Amino acid sequence: MLQSNYMHTILPSTTHLATLAKIQLSEAKQQSIQKELVAILNMVDELNTVSTEHISPTGHITGLQNITRKDQENYTFAKEDMVKTMPETDADGYLQVHAVFGDNSPSH
């Protein structure tokens, strides 16, 4: 069955989307982005005029299948080089973060 022009009506609140996407947005930004998202989703909405019954989705495009390699260690990075790429480290070279378990810890 073909459907059309329903998508923009079901766009969840930008507040909820921003939470899922883990991006903080100011009130003003939320309002401007809401308009843009609706415009984009209305454009994308055209897909619903295409019948895709019995059409397989394309995930990979060049026909490669089951590409494997030998189960061998292939890690050549020096520890100090990798530590340097970390945003914040403590004196022992461990990644420094806020406490994981606490009042404001992520809920997953």
Add this chain to the structure above:
Amino acid sequence: MKTIREIRQQLDDKEISAIELTEQFLDRIKKTNSQLNSFITITEEQARKQAAQAQKDINNGTQGRFTGIPYAAKDLFCTKGIRTTAGSKILNEYIPPYSATAIERCRDAVLLGKTNLDEFAMGSSNEYSVFGPCKNPYDLTRVSGGSSGGSAVAVASGQTLFAFGTDTGGSIRQPASFCNVVGFKPTYGRISRYGVIALASSLDTVGLFTRNIDDMAYVLQEVAGSDGLDSTALEAPTEQYSTFLGGDIKGLRIGIPKEYMEVEGFDPRIKQVCTDAIKKLEQLGASIAEISLPNTKYSLPAYYVLNPAEASSNLARYDGMQYGKPAKDTHSLEEVFLKTREEGFGAEVKRRIMIGTFCLSSGYYDAYYKKAQQVRTLVKQDFDQAFEKVDIIFTPVSPFVPFKIGERMADPIAMYLADIFTIPADLAATPALSLPAGFIDGLPTAVQIIAPQFQEGKVLQVSYALEQALALQSPALQL
């Protein structure tokens, strides 16, 4: 304009040293970069070291095909010890501990620097770069195109001999057409993606900018091929690309998709450039036929589901923990994520992450992401069916000439339309090349040559024949 092969000969004959050659290009970059803004980072010191090493190798007679040849890479390719920003504030200070495979394959060449791009390769004008827009060398008030704008401009303005770019929806071919250079997106996976910062993994394709087709065949030969570090890199044997140049194209069947010519807003002057190029191909003995790619109009909407969805997943790693400087004055992990991403990402990146998050969210996945993947299948089938009748598909690259800086910034959809002719070849993962084909009021425009998957050689063969037949005279740059 010398080809890379000729410059190779000069280096080997010691008519010029690798050091002199590198200095010439560094000079040119220094003189022009403040106007063009094509380079984010100029790797002057490393370039000099590499050039000195190259000259040693040449003196010892141990040089390879790339030894001493200057090049540049879009700042999306990881370069060991050299800042790699993706045009984003969030990676402003990121120094990778390794190099992309593409960069490794140019080990003997001389890296001049990292070029400007739309943030995380999201854009068609280079205006979404946190380092400011890259300017079109033919008119500094106009955009370079994007997202690989810096690489296109660097080749066009003589700052480098060749440059790497990436093409997800047109990010090589569109800026190539705006800047009068050859831009080639080979088959998906032809060049390894290892070490290239990911945008949309099912579409991201590494490709090249060169000044002519001869150079393209030369460079592609060196960088194409399978890679143990990228399981999507193609195992298929790579061809000797240079052997395709110069062969005649008599009897070759070339299809013109009628849907492309009917696109709303398509500049009739560019259509005329296409018509003239088609006539040349006919004179060369190719047979021209109208074909149909009926799902063309769904390519753009399908792309703007697939791309944001995959981008939203790929960009989850920029969280102030794995990558990106964490935001200050935070009190919890969650706050670090939220603030780091608010401060570190620009407007277009936020838009795409939000759209992608929505399209992948529980209850909407089938209606959006899966639907778009099904439409992708239809687009691919269009190409498969067309290639039963023709050997090559010929289309325009951009529906309009380079636009003014700022003209499309406020309207994301107007920006997305810039890629209407380039997206289908990404969805079908076919090799597609942008060939300079004419000037309209002094601004460059191009045509696109597309072959079935894996047939890079055929693209180069037809492009070379057309390039020679057109013998395009470019206006001199005022730089």
